[in-house]
Amino acid sequence: MEELSQEQFRIIGIEDNGTEHSARKKVGYWQDAWRRLRANKIAMAALVLLILLLLMTIIGPHLTGYSYEEMDKASKNLPPSAAHWFGTDELGRDLFTRVWQGGRVSMIIGLFSAAVSTLIGVLYGSISAFFGGIVDNIMMRIVEILISIPYLIIVILISVITDSKDLGTMILALTLTGWCGTARLIRGQILQLREQEYVLAAEALGVSPFKVILKHLIPNTLGLIIVGVTFDIPGYIFSETFLSYIGLGIQAPATSWGALASAAQANFRFYPYQLFLPSLMIALTMLSFTLLGDGLRDALDPRMRH
Amino acid sequence: MFRYILKRFLYMFITLFCITAATFFLMHSIPGDPLSYMAKKLPDQTRENYYEKYGLNESVPKQFGIFLKNIVTEFNFGESIRYPGRKVTETIVEGAGVSAAVGFQALFWGVSIGIILGVIAAYFRNRWPDYLIMFIAILGVTIPVFVFASLVQYLFTVKLRWFPTTGWGSWKEMVLPVITLALGSIAGYARYMKSSVLETINQDYILTARAKGVSEFNILRRHVLRNSIIPAVTILGPEIAAVFTGAFVTEKMFGIPGLGFYYVNSINDRDYTMIIGTTVFYAILFVAVQLVVDILYGVIDPRITLTKQE
Numbered sequence: 260m261e262e263l264s265q266e267q268f269r270i271i272g273i274e275d276n277g278t279e280h281s282a283r284k285k286v287g288y289w290q291d292a293w294r295r296l297r298a299n300k301i302a303m304a305a306l307v308l309l310i311l312l313l314l315m316t317i318i319g320p321h322l323t324g325y326s327y328e329e330m331d332k333a334s335k336n337l338p339p340s341a342a343h344w345f346g347t348d349e350l351g352r353d354l355f356t357r358v359w360q361g362g363r364v365s366m367i368i369g370l371f372s373a374a375v376s377t378l379i380g381v382l383y384g385s386i387s388a389f390f391g392g393i394v395d396n397i398m399m400r401i402v403e404i405l406i407s408i409p410y411l412i413i414v415i416l417i418s419v420i421t422d423s424k425d426l427g428t429m430i431l432a433l434t435l436t437g438w439c440g441t442a443r444l445i446r447g448q449i450l451q452l453r454e455q456e457y458v459l460a461a462e463a464l465g466v467s468p469f470k471v472i473l474k475h476l477i478p479n480t481l482g483l484i485i486v487g488v489t490f491d492i493p494g495y496i497f498s499e500t501f502l503s504y505i506g507l508g509i510q511a512p513a514t515s516w517g518a519l520a521s522a523a524q525a526n527f528r529f530y531p532y533q534l535f536l537p538s539l540m541i542a543l544t545m546l547s548f549t550l551l552g553d554g555l556r557d558a559l560d561p562r563m564r565h
Numbered sequence: 566m567f568r569y570i571l572k573r574f575l576y577m578f579i580t581l582f583c584i585t586a587a588t589f590f591l592m593h594s595i596p597g598d599p600l601s602y603m604a605k606k607l608p609d610q611t612r613e614n615y616y617e618k619y620g621l622n623e624s625v626p627k628q629f630g631i632f633l634k635n636i637v638t639e640f641n642f643g644e645s646i647r648y649p650g651r652k653v654t655e656t657i658v659e660g661a662g663v664s665a666a667v668g669f670q671a672l673f674w675g676v677s678i679g680i681i682l683g684v685i686a687a688y689f690r691n692r693w694p695d696y697l698i699m700f701i702a703i704l705g706v707t708i709p710v711f712v713f714a715s716l717v718q719y720l721f722t723v724k725l726r727w728f729p730t731t732g733w734g735s736w737k738e739m740v741l742p743v744i745t746l747a748l749g750s751i752a753g754y755a756r757y758m759k760s761s762v763l764e765t766i767n768q769d770y771i772l773t774a775r776a777k778g779v780s781e782f783n784i785l786r787r788h789v790l791r792n793s794i795i796p797a798v799t800i801l802g803p804e805i806a807a808v809f810t811g812a813f814v815t816e817k818m819f820g821i822p823g824l825g826f827y828y829v830n831s832i833n834d835r836d837y838t839m840i841i842g843t844t845v846f847y848a849i850l851f852v853a854v855q856l857v858v859d860i861l862y863g864v865i866d867p868r869i870t871l872t873k874q875e
Contacts, residue, residue, distance in 0.1 A: 410810075411813075419832055
């Protein structure tokens with residue numbers, strides 16, 4: 260074939276009469292989702308509540324001047340008062356400080372576990388779906404085996420084995436199989452996306468598989484991932500509560516909402532506020548994450564557009 | 566179908582083997598050995614006897630072989646380390662019976678009440694019954710089980726004095742644990758059924774049925790319920806798992822001598838043989854239940870083919 264050169268082509272004119280421009284401002288996917296989320300009053304209330312809770316876990320422990328591990332034998336089990344806004348516990352520690360300090364730990368556990376498990380799950384799921392065939396088969400069999408073990412039993416087992424009660428091992432225990440659900444979800448989504456033309460185009464242009472996954476496939480599952488994370492975080496916070504109750508939770512004097520609630524549960528008839536306050540925080544966090552997740556699902560679901 | 570079941574059975578055994586092996590080797594990888602804590606102060610000879618009694622003088626892989634053989638041939642999980650003389654298998658069988666009595670009732674009430682509430686919520690969408698039911702459902706997923714159990718105990722035993730706080734034996738002692746355990750299932754099913762029913766109601770065949778003059782009750786019974794219950798079977802597996810693990814807390818709170826109670830105690834006692842035994846038993850139970858649910862799913866809905874058609 261003859262070599263084609265620039266000179267052989269000429270511009271025969273482009274008419275720009277403005278018909279190709281849309282009259283209204285362009286609204287992208289995220290802008291559109293945000294607009295829809297803002298219209299959802301319940302989800303917005305949940306979001307505000309959540310931001311408040313997060314803010315309090317950051318600044319709350321510094322508001323009273325008490326330290327979360329500071330004991331005061333003279334003021335044990337005091338009811339809420341001006342000096343101790345949430346009262347004190349059986350060792351005379353200020354509960355307001357402890358509730359927010361505990362909240363910090365609970366939030367960290369929830370956020371980190373969700374982040375770790377999402378990261379692993381997304382990578383695992385997308386690799387499995389993208390390569391398909393025998394790779395997919397083996398990878399999914401492994402997930403099936405892991406997922407068929409009761410989740411909390413694994414968490415308990417890892418906690419017993421590591422026998423350390425610091426944050427790191429706890430997050431490890433919680434995420435060890437926690438990512439399996441995400442992996443399945445993402446795999447399903449990517450199996451569909453993989454058949455799209457733009458993936459074919461990218462592959463035809465010689466883009467490497469990992470780049471296709473990272474640049475084209477994962478960004479298109481971002482909505483799903485975000486919704487998944489909002490439901491995962493409260494799930495992990497809840498699991499932590501459970502671990503605390505059966506004695507595998509965070510070790511004193513460090514604390515978490517679950518640890519506070521389970522410690523208060525024994526004497527709850529005499530000091531109901533000690534159980535009520537951390538439980539309320541757990542419930543509010545669970546509630547706001549769940550409602551926000553519902554709202555996000557509606558906002559990010561492309562089928563709900565228009 | 567037969568091939569599918571066979572395949573699933575094979576997977577089940579692989580899964581169980583993996584779980585058993587992982588549990589066993591992980592538990593034995595703990596620094597020291599299960600007995601070191603107990604036997605520290607014993608004279609050398611006694612200690613050696615103890616090690617021999619529990620088979621801990623062998624190498625770990627060999628111990629695993631013996632352990633597996635004992636399970637497969639005689640369902641024997643060995644003896645408790647913390648309470649010498651107590652057979653793990655006996656404890657498991659006794660505990661499982663008690664747990665099953667509570668668990669099945671909780672599951673039965675949880676699923677049926679949850680389904681009914683879900684249908685009501687869907688039919689009264691955006692009216693007060695819907696809001697009330699969804700409030701209950703949200704409560705079920707936002708309050709930790711032990712907090713809910715405390716409240717229930719306080720209300721019904723301290724305030725109203727209807728039921729005893731803890732204990733096991735009469736039906737009265739079963740009511741509160743069943744309520745506590747059922748809450749999760751009620752919440753899960755109410756939410757799931759609501760969306761499932763809402764989806765079914767808008768189908769064309771409901772409109773057709775209505776156009777033909779089928780009574781509202783028959784539409785509900787024949788068309789709506791049938792079609793919306795099927796997807797609800799899928800969450801039966803996770804619900805059962807939740808009842809299993811919920812039992813850890815509930816049984817401890819109400820002092821019920823069930824499997825969960827022993828499991829939590831064995832964790833607190835670091836009773837290694839008990840932990841291994843109960844974990845493996847839970848895994849067997851759980852995997853078997855999942856298999857049954859999956860097969861059931863295929864039987865209930867003829868539209869679902871479990872095997873890929875070539």
